[in-house]
Amino acid sequence: MEEKTILSNSQIKSKAKEALKGNWGTAVIAFIIFNIVMYSVTYVYNINQISNYIHDPYLVRENAGFGASGIIFFIKLLLAGPMTYGITKFSMNLVRDKSHKIENIFEGFKHFSGTFIMNIVLGIYSFLWSLLLFIPFFVIVFVMVIREFSKTNMDLYSKGNDFSGWVIAIFILLIIVLTVALSMILFRYAMTYYIYIDNPDMGAMEAIKESVSMMKGNKTRLLLLYLSFILWYLLGIVTVGIAFLWITPYIKSTEAVFYDELKKSNDHNAHEAISTL
Template sequence: MSRSRKYWKRYAKDSLNGNWGVSMAGMLAVAAVSFIGSIMSVELFPGNTIFSLALGQIFSFIFSLIAIVFRTGYNYMLLNEARGKEFSLGNILYLFHNQPDRVLIAGFVVSILDMIAQIPFYYVVYMTDQGSTLEQQVAWVQMTMAMFVLSLVLNVIFTVPFVLTFYLLTDDPEMGGMEALKTSARLMKGNILKYWLMMLSFVPLLILSVFTMYIGLLWLLPYMYMTETAFYMDIMGEFNEESAGPQTEETEFCNYDDYNSEA
């Protein structure tokens, strides 16, 4: 029997208690890898020709696969943290010396699905004329926003069934990339709506982060990722055990029966 998102969020807060620094540092390290890839793509393939744009997208795609290996290592760190095991910032490199090909295969499939979902948006941005009149430009912006929403919806449909893939790969060194994708899709049946309601519950905090010059994201993103980690642990049945939950040597972080009454 799965718990509520309030439970997962409370569990995440308790897991992060006293560990915010390492969790933030890991998140920043992973974000830095993705940022470097974006900058290199622009610098190596400047211009707006179809050729340069295509090469830039190919480079970004390849670099994104490397970033996924780092991100999966971050999942490994969060899982150790949530389970009360020993963890460190070095965990983000874990998958590089534990059969990274499995992550690359799964990441390739997920990235392809993500790219397909974004085709409507990219088509409007790069292949249509904005027009010269105000009316034409307004219509172009409206069409661009509509395609952005469409791409977002397609992304949800295509990729959310596979959100557990990279947690599965960290938990089972023998599981292959394609097997992890299939297992994630099976586990997410009946849980996709729960996952998105959980993610949507962070929207108010994301909006508030704008008023902190996005500094609030330093706390919010690890909180979101840890909540997702708790969601995975729940789907895997870890909270059905009496002893489930991060613990210290003396006492558990909290009384889990109280989770459903806390935000």
């Protein structure tokens, strides 16, 4: 039986960089346009609020409410699914050495209903999993804080400074653990858009289920792949976000190569299973 060679994470990253050679300009422009479309409404609103505050801070306070925020949220909700589809399609075409054009990022609007539903469902799943993990966390933190402030004995309170340090340390540790745990859970949905792009006749829920199946046994590997970009994220922060113009296409292209490797592995395993029948 022929075995399928699986690329390591470093090889996957190398393959992504190879695909980006000679295509950095197009990739950077595509991601800039993606961010402009997704976040320009928020930027304009914030700038307008700052300008109004400078001229009349009392007027801004009186007019502040959920109206504008609700409109912005609704617009981003309409755009998120199709635009995520589009930038994913662009990255897939890039690493597959297919025709990759900036117009690819708008192709999701041809599949608006499917991508919209997909985004809504994934958002609901993310919200519910977050609640499930973080509600017990906040209960624990609340109890610890109440216990700390309920100390009335001054001697005990003075010794409690060390305990306060432990509370902070435990708080940070729990945040890290819960963030990793939530990421591992949500990684099951990470390949949804890729699967939907390869199977345009597939329904949104079916694509999500297929992603869950594909990511079985691969979530830790994806986590390690993302963690390998930590230094790149730090570089982006140090450069006040400028480096992210190149880092983001690199990460997305790497994710696309990761998907292709999983797909090839699954197709190979399915072929081998049929061959043994």
